[in-house]
Amino acid sequence: MLCQAASEMATKVMVLDPLVNCPASSIAYDHMVGSFDDRATVQEFAKRCAVLTVEIEHVDVATMEKLEQQGVDCQPKASTIRIIQDKYLQKVRFSRHGIPLPDFMQRAGDLFGYPLMLKSRRLAYDGRGNALAKNEEELTHALGGFARVIYVEKWTPFVKELAVIVGRGSDNSISCYPVVETIDKENICHVVKAPAHVPWKIRELAIDIAHKAVSSLEGAGVFAVELSLTKDGQVLLNEVAPRPDNSGHHTIESCYTSQFKQHLRAVLGLPLGDSSMKTPAAIMYNLLGEDEGEPGFHLAHQLIGRALNIQGTAVHWYDKPEMRKQRKMGHITIVGSSVGIVEAQLKSMLKVEGSETQTAVSPCVGIIMGSDSDLPIMKDAAMILNMFGVPHEVYFQTFISAHRTSEMMFSYALSSRDRGIQIIISAAGMVASLTPLPVIGVPVRASALDGMDSLLSIVQGSPVATVAINNATNAGLLAVRMLGVGDADLLARLSQYQEDTRDDVLKKAEKLQTDGWESYLNL
Amino acid sequence: MLCQAASEMATKVMVLDPLVNCPASSIAYDHMVGSFDDRATVQEFAKRCAVLTVEIEHVDVATMEKLEQQGVDCQPKASTIRIIQDKYLQKVRFSRHGIPLPDFMQRAGDLFGYPLMLKSRRLAYDGRGNALAKNEEELTHALGGFARVIYVEKWTPFVKELAVIVGRGSDNSISCYPVVETIDKENICHVVKAPAHVPWKIRELAIDIAHKAVSSLEGAGVFAVELSLTKDGQVLLNEVAPRPDNSGHHTIESCYTSQFKQHLRAVLGLPLGDSSMKTPAAIMYNLLGEDEGEPGFHLAHQLIGRALNIQGTAVHWYDKPEMRKQRKMGHITIVGSSVGIVEAQLKSMLKVEGSETQTAVSPCVGIIMGSDSDLPIMKDAAMILNMFGVPHEVYFQTFISAHRTSEMMFSYALSSRDRGIQIIISAAGMVASLTPLPVIGVPVRASALDGMDSLLSIVQGSPVATVAINNATNAGLLAVRMLGVGDADLLARLSQYQEDTRDDVLKKAEKLQTDGWESYLNL
Missing domain, CATH: 3.30.1490.20 (ATP-grasp fold, A domain)
Structure with missing residues (x-):
C-alpha cells in the first residue's frame, strides 16, 4: 500500500523482503530478495536508497544504528526502533514522559x-x-x-480499544488522525471504526496521549498509537508501532491524506498533509485467511463478491502468495455519510440477520409527531422528502412522545444518530435537548390559540429550527437545504426547484397583467 | 492510473506500449514493448490477456475485429472503436439515435x-x-x-464545455458520474470542475444525452462524453472517448468509485460501483509540460511544492520519460466541502493576486444583519461559532439589506454559495428566497411588540430555521448542528458541549438540594 501511494507521486520505492513474490514486488520500483534482519543484506540494500524506512519494526536495529553513523537517512530513527522493539523499554520511556500506562x-x-x-x-x-x-x-x-x-x-479490563495514527514530519510537526475504535477477534484486529464512538473528551484525551507518545520518540514517519479506554474513563497507552498500521487502512478512502502518503511525505521531508476525514464515517473489515474450503470458495471471496454490490465499498486484496489461517489477506473499507449507514452496510455484507431491509432503506431524516392527529399536517414534510428522493422514517407518539412517554422519546433521540438519522423533523421541540442532530420544529395548530402556543413553546429552549405554524412543507424544504450542505447534487436540485417555483409565480403575474384581476378571480 | 487501481484488487494488467520506460511499466504486471497499431504485435499481446481493453482509441481496429472473431474478449467492442475513430461516423451514429449535435x-x-x-x-x-x-x-x-x-x-459558440464519464457494465447497466465543466487552454484540457456549476436541468439534460450516446455503442467500459452548453441553453454532443478520460481524473479522490476502478469493474464483468461524489466539490488542474526553465525549476514543480501545503490536495506525477511543451505531465486534484473552498485553494496554489488571505479564512457561515443596532444580539452567534472553531463572516446592512438596498442583499445571497458559505444566519428572513442554502433567522427585538412582529415575519414565507427572539446563541448552535451533518468531529464536540451544559445544570440542582433555595438566592 506504501508502493501504491508512492506510485501516484512517482516516488521510487525499493523493497527488501525475503519472499520472491511478496505483494509489494509487483509494483515496487525494485525488489531485493533478502532478510530485513540480516546485517549484510540490510547494508547492501541501504546503499541503494536515499531514505531508509520500515514497514515492520522487527528489523536488525544494530545495523540501522551503524548505517545512521555512516550518514544514512533512517526515518524513523534507529533509536526509536530499538525502544519500540522492547515493549518494556517502550513503557519505561513513555512512563518518564508522564503518559498514562497500565x-x-x-x-x-x-x-x-x-x-x-x-x-x-x-x-x-x-x-x-x-x-x-x-x-x-x-x-x-x-x-x-x-x-x-x-x-x-x-x-486492565477495558471497555474499548482505541488507536490514533500520528504523522510526524522531518520538521517535528505533528498531525494526528481521528481516534478510531479497533475490535479484535482472537487477538487479531478484525474491525476498525472511524471515528471512534466515544465522547469528545475521550477523543481529546486519546489525541493528547498519542501526541505526547510520538513526541517522545525520534525521527519522521507515521506512528500507530494503541490505547485502552477503561471502565472509569481513563485512557491508557498500550503500545506504539513506528509505521503505518492496520488501524489506519481506512484512511486510504476516508481521509484527505492516507497514512501511506503521510508516511512518504514525512520520511521524504515534505510537509505533512491534512489528516482529517473527507467522509463523515468509515469502517474497515479485515479479510483473514481460512484453512477450510476450496480456493475460490473461501468466505473472503464471498465477502468480496457481496462488497462489490454495496455502496461506498473498496476492496483491497493483497495477493499474498499463500493463504494461511488468521493471516491478513486483504481488507474491505466502507465509507459513507454517517456511522449508522456504514455499520448497516457492513452488516448487510456480513449477512447479519435482519440487516438486509435495513440497508435498503437507511433513512436519514426522522419525522416524529405527537399523534395521528398531526399526520395530515406532517405528511407535507414527507411529500417534499419523497420529491427530492431523501429516505426518511415516520413515527407516532405511541412509540415516542416528549410529554407522555418521555423514555421512548429519549431512546429514539439517542439511537437516531447511530441508525444513520441526520436530521429530525418534530411536531415538538423537546427532542433537541436529547440529540446533537439538527431538529426542525413544526408548530401544529391545536384547538386553542391557533397554534401560537406551539410556536412559542418550540422556538424557546434548546436550539430548534422552527418553521411557521402547520408549515411542514417548509420543514421538508429546510431538511433538504441542510442535507445540501454536504451534497452538491441535492443543493443544485433545490436551486432548480426554487427557479421553477419562481417561474410559476412569474407566469401568474403575467396572467394578472394580461387578463386583469377580474378575469384572474373568475369574477 | 488504471494499473494503480488494479493493484488494489490484485488484478494483473499487461501493458502494450512502444516506450520502454513508459509510466505504466513500473507498476504493470508486465509490459510488452511494441506498437498498439501493429497487427502482429497486437495479436501476440492478446494471446496473453483474458480481456483486451484500450486506454487510447487510436489502435489497430481491424486486428481487434479479427481477434474478436477468434473469441478474444474485447471491451469495449471493436465496433465501438471503429465508430469512435471516425468522428464523422460517430456523429452519424449519434444523430440516428436522436442525440442533439452541432x-x-x-x-x-x-x-x-x-x-x-x-x-x-x-x-x-x-x-x-x-x-x-x-x-x-x-x-x-x-x-x-x-x-x-x-x-x-x-x-457553435458555447458558454461552457461539459463532460460526463459513463460506466457501462457487461450486463449493459449504466452508471453516470456527475457532470463536470472542462476548461481548455490552447485547445488542451486545463481545469476540470466537479460538479459543473450549471442549473440542475442542464445537468439532467447532459446526463440524459451521455446515457443515450453510450447506450448506442457496444461493449463494457468507461466512456467520456464531451458536450457543449450553448447560449440558448441547448446541450450538444461533441464527441465520445471509449476509455477513462482526463475529465474524470478527479474521481480518484472525489468519488466512491474512481473512473479507473469503474473501467476495471466493467471490463472484468464485475458489478459497476457507485459513481457519486463522496466530497461535495473537486477541481482538477493539469500539469502541462514546459520547454523553458531548468529541469526542477519548472512551473509544474513550483505548483507541486505549493500544492503539498494546501488542504485537500493530491498530486499525481506521471513520470513520463520526457517533458515536452503542452504534454500532460501530471495533475493536481483538490477536494473539499464546497465549490467555493476548492476554487479558493486553486487560486492560492496558482498565486492569483489577492487570493491568499481568502483561503486563510474561507468562512462557511455568513452572519448578516440590518444595522449595527443588531450587533449586540447577533454577536452571540459569532461567539458560539468561535468556540467551535467554525470560520464565519459578519456583514451589516450598509452592504446588504432585505428592506433597503435589496440589490446588495441579492448579490450577497447569490455569491455566498460560490464563495464557500454553507449556512446563513440572518436578522431577517427574506434572504432565504434568494439562495438554496439553509438560512437561520434570528428575530431581533425592536421597539414595538417585543420582537413578536420580527418572529412572525421571519417564520413566514420561504423556509427559514427560526430561533427565539434575540436568541442568536441558539442560531450559532443550530449552525453547528447543521455543519455536523457532514462533520462527525463537530457533531461529537457538540455532544460534549451538551453534556457539559447538562453537568452544569445538575451541579446547580445539587446545590439547591444541599443548600436550600434561600441560600441559593443569597437571601
Missing part, C-alpha cells in the same frame, strides 16, 4: 493479584506474545510458552 | 456561413485536428494543413 513490572510475583497479563518484550504484535493468566497454575503454564524475556502487567 | 456535413461549401469549424475525422484528440476558419481565405489555408479526410461543422 501498572507494569519487569519481574512480578503476586504483587498485582490475578488475572495477570504476560507480555513478551520483543517480537510481539497483533496479540502474539501475550497471555492472560487467571491463577498461579495458568501463570506457570503460560510462562512455559514464553521462550523470550517477558514482563508482567496488571490486567 | 450541424455538420461531410463536404461543405458556404452553406453554413462563416466561421466554420474544420475537424479531422480520424486521429483527433485534445483539439488536435481542429481548425477554425473565419473567412474563405482562412478556410483555404486551413484545408492545406489537413492531410487527412475532414468534415465541416457549423461553428
